[in-house]
Amino acid sequence: MFYTYVPVKPASTQARLLDAAESLFSERGFQGISIREITDQADANLAAVNYHFGSKAGLMKALIERQIGPLNQLRIEELDAAEAAAGEQPLPIDSLLRIFFTAPIRHFHKPGQKLPNLLARLHQDPSPEVVEVVVSVFQPIADRFLTALHRSAPHLSEAQLITRAMFMKGAMVHAMSDGLILASAMTEGRVSMDDPEELIEELVQFCTEGFRLHTPNSGPPAE
Amino acid sequence: MFYTYVPVKPASTQARLLDAAESLFSERGFQGISIREITDQADANLAAVNYHFGSKAGLMKALIERQIGPLNQLRIEELDAAEAAAGEQPLPIDSLLRIFFTAPIRHFHKPGQKLPNLLARLHQDPSPEVVEVVVSVFQPIADRFLTALHRSAPHLSEAQLITRAMFMKGAMVHAMSDGLILASAMTEGRVSMDDPEELIEELVQFCTEGFRLHTPNSGPPAE
DNA sequence: GTCTATACAGTGATAGAC
DNA sequence: GTCTATCACTGTATAGAC
Numbered sequence: 001m002f003y004t005y006v007p008v009k010p011a012s013t014q015a016r017l018l019d020a021a022e023s024l025f026s027e028r029g030f031q032g033i034s035i036r037e038i039t040d041q042a043d044a045n046l047a048a049v050n051y052h053f054g055s056k057a058g059l060m061k062a063l064i065e066r067q068i069g070p071l072n073q074l075r076i077e078e079l080d081a082a083e084a085a086a087g088e089q090p091l092p093i094d095s096l097l098r099i100f101f102t103a104p105i106r107h108f109h110k111p112g113q114k115l116p117n118l119l120a121r122l123h124q125d126p127s128p129e130v131v132e133v134v135v136s137v138f139q140p141i142a143d144r145f146l147t148a149l150h151r152s153a154p155h156l157s158e159a160q161l162i163t164r165a166m167f168m169k170g171a172m173v174h175a176m177s178d179g180l181i182l183a184s185a186m187t188e189g190r191v192s193m194d195d196p197e198e199l200i201e202e203l204v205q206f207c208t209e210g211f212r213l214h215t216p217n218s219g220p221p222a223e
Numbered sequence: 224m225f226y227t228y229v230p231v232k233p234a235s236t237q238a239r240l241l242d243a244a245e246s247l248f249s250e251r252g253f254q255g256i257s258i259r260e261i262t263d264q265a266d267a268n269l270a271a272v273n274y275h276f277g278s279k280a281g282l283m284k285a286l287i288e289r290q291i292g293p294l295n296q297l298r299i300e301e302l303d304a305a306e307a308a309a310g311e312q313p314l315p316i317d318s319l320l321r322i323f324f325t326a327p328i329r330h331f332h333k334p335g336q337k338l339p340n341l342l343a344r345l346h347q348d349p350s351p352e353v354v355e356v357v358v359s360v361f362q363p364i365a366d367r368f369l370t371a372l373h374r375s376a377p378h379l380s381e382a383q384l385i386t387r388a389m390f391m392k393g394a395m396v397h398a399m400s401d402g403l404i405l406a407s408a409m410t411e412g413r414v415s416m417d418d419p420e421e422l423i424e425e426l427v428q429f430c431t432e433g434f435r436l437h438t439p440n441s442g443p444p445a446e
Numbered sequence: 447g448t449c450t451a452t453a454c455a456g457t458g459a460t461a462g463a464c
Numbered sequence: 465g466t467c468t469a470t471c472a473c474t475g476t477a478t479a480g481a482c
Contacts, residue, residue: 027349167397
């Protein structure tokens, strides 16, 4: 009888480090985890992180790119296809937003998934290394969708467009990183959406209405 | 001729530590600053932070409470007053949201203000001490406004209400912590709103439309 | 090229003297 | 209340083994 050899270190050191970092960072945050914990869990030497990724931040960068890169590429492909199908016509706002939301929400919608929290925090991190990573990963897709939005919502000034795009992005990010406060507020039972498709559609509807609105140069209205 | 004595340490050690921590944390984040830097700037001893606040996290907690506490109290007072004036009638959604947004956006809207970024990051921080602070500071106001929203938007299910409240909160938080990505995207000149009153009104309009929407039990609509 | 052991400066925290 | 000395731990760098 033969026994198959089950190796203890199936993947490369780099891959094991990435896997360990992903689960540990997601659970306790970037600063909450030491390199020693990562290398322990990955069964690698302490110096392995610096050798393969240059630094702890470099490991994080590689981790983010591994997760987000394919996701953003998919979104851009879907947007390209939709625009090609529409020909000269600008895409309806809701179609555009649906493309923007669907891939990441489906991808990250698993019971214990906490990576979105990590991503959300990164977007607010002031340290230059983190800013550099975030910009390089998210800038292209932001530009691409803003351009499309500009065509689909020509009634908005550029300042209005960017402001509302911020609202939209904030709504998405917050919804994905299961609201710490709201989820525990006002209820002790189940709340919020547990079906990703339903969440996507709620988000699409919510933001589409917001973009459609035409508010010329409003001051605060009469009460 | 008399010379007035100008003390080098005008405020108490606690106050000096809080002031130093506020500017330093805002600039470079909680983890980006050591307590040695704080005590240096505050002209205090290294051990002063632990003596007065128990820990670095305790200092942060005190800082947050000093900033946010009065703000939230003001919002609740304004909501109380508006509800009293409305009598039995539920408040219009836009009035409710205007009360929710106005105080923090006005308060934090200064050129170099980076504290909102810090607050936004705290909302996603998984470490138990931070969660405890955030919940204790923001839970009451979340409950208060959710209850009011429930009255003002009776067409929404509880799950929908909470979901959209998350969208709303995310939009506000993101708009306040000047979008890292979007602000530099699609433009090299000025963007976004520089007038807080305009930002408040855009936010009110955007979210009001989103809450008004009645979407019974939608799956994804036909394309 | 990859991995290992080890060294180093800086961190938050604390006990105990003043 | 304040201060010094000290602790365990952090990220990083490097010399040298395979």
